[in-house]
Amino acid sequence: MNTRPPKNVRTDPLTLKERLAALNNLPAFFKLVWQTSHWMTLVNSLLRIVRSAMPVALLYVGKLIIDQVILLSHKHGANTHHLWVLVGFEFALAILTDGLSKAITLVDALLGDLFSNHTSIKIMAHAATLDLDQFEDAEFYDKLERARQQTIGRTLLLSQVMSQVQDLITMFFLAAGLMAFNPWLIILLLIAIIPAFFRRILF
Numbered sequence: 001m002n003t004r005p006p007k008n009v010r011t012d013p014l015t016l017k018e019r020l021a022a023l024n025n026l027p028a029f030f031k032l033v034w035q036t037s038h039w040m041t042l043v044n045s046l047l048r049i050v051r052s053a054m055p056v057a058l059l060y061v062g063k064l065i066i067d068q069v070i071l072l073s074h075k076h077g078a079n080t081h082h083l084w085v086l087v088g089f090e091f092a093l094a095i096l097t098d099g100l101s102k103a104i105t106l107v108d109a110l111l112g113d114l115f116s117n118h119t120s121i122k123i124m125a126h127a128a129t130l131d132l133d134q135f136e137d138a139e140f141y142d143k144l145e146r147a148r149q150q151t152i153g154r155t156l157l158l159s160q161v162m163s164q165v166q167d168l169i170t171m172f173f174l175a176a177g178l179m180a181f182n183p184w185l186i187i188l189l190l191i192a193i194i195p196a197f198f199r200r201i202l203f
Contacts, residue, residue, distance in 0.1 A: 002143075013169065019202060020086065021191060026161065029099060029157075029158075029161070030120070032115065032119060033111070033115055035118065035159060036111065036114050036115045036118040037111060037114050040107060040110065040111045040114065041111065044104065044107045044108065044111055045103055045108055045162075047100055047103055047104050047107060048104060048162060048165070048166040048169070049166075050098040050100060050165050051097065051101065051104060051166065051171055052167075052169035052170040053170075053173050054093065054096070054097040054100065055170060055173070055174065056170075056173045056174055056176075056177045057093055058090065058093050058094065058097070059177065060177070061086060061089055061090045061093060062090060064086050065086045065087060065090060066085065068082060068083045108158065108159045108162065111158065112156075112158050112159065115158060120148060123144070123148055127144060167193070167196070167197075171193055
């Protein structure tokens with residue numbers, strides 16, 4: 001069996017410069033996603049923005065709960081109604097966070113399938129305008145076939161890129177909250193996100 005890679009397919013690893021240069025393809029990529037489905041792209045973006053704010057909301061309500069517990073510990077016989085309201089609100093936020101995550105996964109899958117179909121149709125429409133002589137060129141046909149196969153792999157890329165944007169928005173919300181509480185904690189936030197950031201960039 002011939003296991004040699006097709007012609008013009010690189011086997012050596014990409015350099016860091018080449019990896020970063022690949023980010024220049026993102027505007028064209030998002031343009032194709034927008035053309036695939038305007039409303040589903042908007043729904044996906046809105047869900048991710050709301051989901052990005054959930055960690056800050058959970059932390060803030062948790063802070064209010066702790067403050068209320070401390071306050072009640074100094075006031076014996078005080079009314080605990082407000083405390084239980086905060087606990088219920090925290091519980092509701094946790095359920096909402098989980099629901100948003102599942103909704104994002106569902107929309108990602110639907111949008112990914114639509115994107116795969118959309119790009120496949122564009123490739124077929126372009127192929128229909130070509131001369132038959134070009135299909136007899138093995139190198140050209142190999143490129144066309146790899147382009148068709150790559151439409152399936154872009155579904156995962158779509159989810160990963162959108163997740164990266166969501167993480168950046170979450171970091172912005174957390175940074176804003178830390179600025180209001182203690183600016184020095186931003187350094188810890190940056191140290192915590194650096195490994196995940198570079199892992200996503202390399203992907």
